[in-house]
Amino acid sequence: xxxxxxxxxxxxxxxxxxxxxxxxxxxxxxxxxxxxxxxxxxxxxxxxxxxxxxxxxxxxxxxxxxxxxxxxxxxxxxxxxxxxxxxxxxxxxxxxxxxxxxxxxxxxxxxxxxxxxxxxxxxxxxxxxxxxxxxxxxxxxxxxxxxxxxxxxxxxxxxx
Numbered sequence: 001x002x003x004x005x006x007x008x009x010x011x012x013x014x015x016x017x018x019x020x021x022x023x024x025x026x027x028x029x030x031x032x033x034x035x036x037x038x039x040x041x042x043x044x045x046x047x048x049x050x051x052x053x054x055x056x057x058x059x060x061x062x063x064x065x066x067x068x069x070x071x072x073x074x075x076x077x078x079x080x081x082x083x084x085x086x087x088x089x090x091x092x093x094x095x096x097x098x099x100x101x102x103x104x105x106x107x108x109x110x111x112x113x114x115x116x117x118x119x120x121x122x123x124x125x126x127x128x129x130x131x132x133x134x135x136x137x138x139x140x141x142x143x144x145x146x147x148x149x150x151x152x153x154x155x156x157x158x159x160x
Contacts, residue, residue, distance in 0.1 A: 007066075040081060043118070051122035053086045056139065061112045070110040070145070075136060078118055079104055079148030083132040086120040087152050097130065097154035104148040108138070115139040128153050 047054040063074040080099055087097055110116055117139045123131035130152045136145040 040077075043078075043082075046117075051086065053082060053120045055082060055118040055120075057116045057118060059110050059112055059114045059116060064112050068111060070114075072106065075106070075146045076102065076104060076148075078136060079134045079146070079150055082118050082120040083134045083148065083150030084152060086122050086132050087130040087150075087154075097152040099150065100129075100153045101151040102148055104146055106146050107144045108146075110136075110138060110145050116145065123149075128155055130154070 042057055042060060044056045045053065046056050057078070059070050063071055065071040079102055083102075084097060084099065115138070117137045118134065119137075120132055120134045123133055125131075132150045132152070134148045134150060136147075137143060138145060
C-alpha cells in the first residue's frame, strides 16, 4: 500500500504544472472537449480503406508517465478510439457503438517524440457486435508497442 501511495504523490514540479493547466469547458457549438484536445490532438489519418484505418502519431510530452514512457492509459485510449473509428457505420452517430471488451498486450514502449503508426482493422460484425484489432508500432523501427482487440456493441437500425 505504501508503494502505491508513493507512486500517486506529485512532485512539486508536477503539482505546479497541474495548477497552471487551462481546462476549457465543453460548451454547445464548441468543436472539441478537454479530453479530445488533451488525448487525441495530433493523430493524423494516413489511409482509410474498407475495414482499415492507418494513423500516425508523434508522442507528445503530455502523454509521458513518470518513468519517461508513453502512459499505458494513452495506449488504451488509442485502442478504444481508433478501434471505434474503424467500427463506425456510415450514416450513424459516432457514439452509436459502445465498448464492451478490450484486451491489450503490451510488448514494448514508446518515448516522447517517437513516431507511432496505429493500424486498426475490422475483424467482423455479427448482429450488433463488432470486433476490431488495433496495432501500435514504432514507425521508425517497426517495433511492436501494443496490440489490442476491441469489441463494441451498437443497436443499429434495420435496413429493411
